[in-house]
Amino acid sequence: MRGVSKAYGNIKALDDVWVHIEDKEYVCIVGPSGCGKSTLIKCVAGIIQPTEGEILVDGHSVLNVPIEDRKIGYVFQDIALFPHLSVKQNLSYGLAVRNASANTVTTVTNEMLDLVKMRDRSKSYPRELSGGAQQKVAVGRAIESGSHLFLLDEPLGALDALVRAELRYELRRLASDLGLTVIHVTHDQEEALSIADRVVIMKGGRVVEVGKPAEIYHSPQSLFTENFVGETNLLEGTIMEIAVTSCKVKVGTHMMSVLGKGKKVGQKVVVAVRPEFITLGSAVPSEWECRIKEVSFLGGLTRYTLEDDGGLEILAHVPSGESSSLRIGERTNASFGDGEHMLLFDYPIEGLGKELALE
Amino acid sequence: MPTVSFMNVSKSFDGVSALDRVTFDVDDGEYLCVLGPTGSGKTTLLRLIAGLLKPSTGTISFDDEPVNEMISQNRNAAYVPQQYALFPHLTVLENVAFGPLARGRPESEALSMAMKSLELVRLAGRPTAFPKELSGGMQQRVALARGLASGARLLLLDEPLGALDARLRLDLRHKLRQIVKETGLTAIHVTHDRDEAMSVADRIMILRRGRIQDYGNPKRVYDRPAGIFVANLIGGAAFLEGVVEATGGDSSTVRLREGVIVKTPSHLLTTNEPVIIGVRKERTRLADYNAENIIEGDVRETRFLGNSREYVVRLDNGDTMYSRQFQEGKNERFRIGDKVTVGFDRSDVLIFAYPPQGLGRELEIV
């Protein structure tokens, strides 16, 4: 996608989007509702025409190619299985409309039924299947039409959270086994991180950042990404001193040493620390003395909301085995480690609220 | 005196059972989460409490008074459906004031009650807006305020965050609990998202196919789940088939495939009985030679989950185990193909009798 823009009147649904996707790559596009992710893949599929820009598949422009000739498999958010056709008929639709021979149709359809494990339900109708089963058939149907490029529009959106977590790995495995190139759109950042080769973060019609999951999570370029992907602590502060590779930042009543370059003294910044890198305990050496406001048991982790004497709130995720003795109202020390996991961002021009806005 | 109690309540529709002999209590001021897959009966449960449905058998009581015959209007239980059901032709203020007005309060009083509720949910700035002009998160707060203003003692929330983006849900779930706790109301919050349930509930109730599978505070349900389905739902684990090898206090063991022996906590099962053992993903350590149980295998898959990494390890005996490691940082400790040991303590092993319908069925999320 090169410089793709899509405007509806005065509203820019897509604004100068540039994305490059390699063969056999599994790319997830993530962002809040309205960020343009669905609009983008609809442009790639030909369902929507961009107002500006170029889209190339295998080096050829597809802008004037009608949907049916683009050879792209598409899985819809609302599944869109044909209600008047059985599972078997749905699966074979792609081949049937190209007048494939009956033999080919039978062979490939049976393969597909096995692939999505729906052999015994080939004669059922979509309304008789559960959401997860329907989505599997939809995926199978797209695969059977013979494409190599797949566009998945929130494919797991209609499913229970419980089913989603399992199905996403199955989806990924399928893509690897068949050597497919996939663009998978979702609003669930955990989903994206867990299966993507690369993640594209979008906001307000623009691409904010692109990178591998671990990079996006641990060393994002933008504050929006840091906040959007997983939970984080964002502490506003001011630069007091600069050194070669690090700075001293005044946050509330504390001084923190954070890795960072290119800052000026007196500059307003935001220090970001992920909750899992904060250690708690009275024995922990730190000048951050806090009171525990809330405790929430999450299973493997326990979530603590703490407040320091200056009113600053921080969030900590502690493995449930340790520090299980901490209760609401108790005081404890919070340590941010040696600064290895702390990130420094310039204070956003439009203000923190606007930068992080999700709606 | 429990605020709500169900005694053997069943509900069927045209012969199909939606709830089966459900019995539980909700205390005053408690935040209860009802967790279960689609079709487990959670919405039916809520609608029974709201008075929109009548139980086929059994008794529902509020404060020890049976309310089976009481109409919705008198129950003081505000029902907030998943799509919020805001009245599209009324403004935010009119929506929120609907309850007090319906209960006969004079207009000025109703409006001031409405404003108070809007302030509680921090949405007092847009009283004349119409629902369609607001974002999803704001609509949810208006629906909440409407319930609060109606003077209800009980809040029935049907997937309150279901219509919102994943990231928004993460933020709003805590704010939701905070607001409810500030008002001191009792809340029953239905969801299919286990993270959500775990983080906001005082107690969790797990429903499956119309029956209560487990019921208790999150930590207890996590540490000592009442069955394989619950164990899988709350926190995910590796489930391995085996047979009881030796019983008796400290020397209880289970034999897995290919003779692998696992030390387990004491239990009441008998030798040679087929069992399933479960080990939580978060309770295993890789390459830790101090664990009470150590099994060898190699890494098949690594999954990055943001704050942790999950390793899928194929044990030498053919079984699969998972290990979730936190605080790893950007680079993975182990790569696909590496040989590792999976270690876990005996106290972290969950034992279940072999399910009559097989392991697959128990693990189905349906």
Add this chain to the structure above:
Amino acid sequence: MYSIAIAFFLVIIVIPAIAGILVQLLTLPSLALSAPVLSRMSDAVSWSFIIGLIVSSLDILAGIPLAWLIVRKRGRWTTLLDSLADIPFVIPTVALGFSILEFWSSSSGISSIIGVGSLISPGSLLIMLLHFAFSYPVIVRVMVGEFLNYRETYEVAARTLGASAFTAVRTVTFPILRPGILAAFLLALARSLSETGATIVVAGAFENGTVFIKNARDAGITTAVVIASLVMIVLSLVIFALIKVISPRLKLGPMRVWPGFEKKLSTHSAENSRDFFSILVFVIFVLLPCLFIAFPAIEAVGGGTATEAIAGSGPWKAFWSSMLLSYGIAILATLVNIVSGLPVAVLIARNQLNSKVTKIVDALVDLPIIVPSLALGVSLNFFWGNMGALPEFWVIVLAHTTITYSYFVRAMSASIQGIPPELEESARTLGAMPLRIFRKITLPLTKYSLLSGAVLVFTRSVDETGATSAVAKTLKTAPVLLVDWIKGTVNVTAPERALGVGILVLTSFFALVILRLITLRGTKKG
């Protein structure tokens, strides 16, 4: 409350319709019909059904492409097209008949362009052209609704799988919309079978079922009237039931595709020619014939007939009292329908009672539409007039109420169903009693449908010819009077005829403009 409404429905609407004719049948001195009359009758009735089926099929073929065009190519021109397609609705069928007569048949119409005395003389072909024209908007309305509700995703999904646009529509969209297409077909069929006023105007010497019944009535052969009416009622019910039951079960054969050919049909030029032809058909066979009446009417205004009309001299005295009568009856029928129909609409929409009862009521509500209105009129006349001994005026009111009942109930129940039940449920748990919920929630959200349902009933009543002519002995509603004027039973001049029809059209036109405005406001706010 529901029981009263249902009781009313059954006693006032259903029973008289069926019982009247049955009792009449039983009390006939003899069931014997002379052989020529019998053969005339069977011919006439068969023709009604043959014409109905042919015309409805043609309407489907012609109307669907136009509806498609209107929905898929939203824009200023298509909105105009949408409104134009409603024109045959606007014009009372009597006027339509007259207009079509003038257009195709008279020397001042199309015939003059071609240079023939009369291109299509009154008879079966003209009836078909008439029925085609007035059933056309029914198809377009229903199909526009179906296309608007249809999830285009299915079509897009088919195309991503490699189907060309034409193939996708043929193999996915139409099978899914089959119930809607069927409903449109049946509705067109019902209208064709039912129509009386206009058909009489264009029939000439030809007889279809309704014309036969009218002629038999005028000739005083009551036996023939009763038997023919009964036969039409029964046949209509049977055919509708058959089609409704059999069609859903028809299995779609294995899908056969001709990719190359169908791709050609999907090109822009193919699309454009299709659009062009459907518009052409619409204009030639529907729009022009309908609007044609404007010419003589405007001429008549110029010629001084207008001043006479306003003065009320001569035949105009009877005209204005007929108009007054028509509007009076229409208002009464509308009020009765609103009051009695609302509870039934709520009942059907919300399934308030036992579901079996609801299903029965649901099916029965359609009865007055399916049954040809003339036959219905005969039955009602007997029940209320002869048996019930009600004065003629009230019999007419009851007949109009019965015939328009379904329109209101259907419109209201569809719109109530459109309100998510959660709104009412939430309101209940917030403490609102049913009456308050109705006043504060249901009514405000459906008030546009209520108004448009009322306007629909009103115009249908003003338009009503068939049943009224069966019932009326001395009183003449406007359309019935105009039929007399056109057929020459009452002596009037050509300009007078044209103006009379023109005035009727104008008033209905205003009513429907109001309807359009109401629904437009409704959709904007919605």
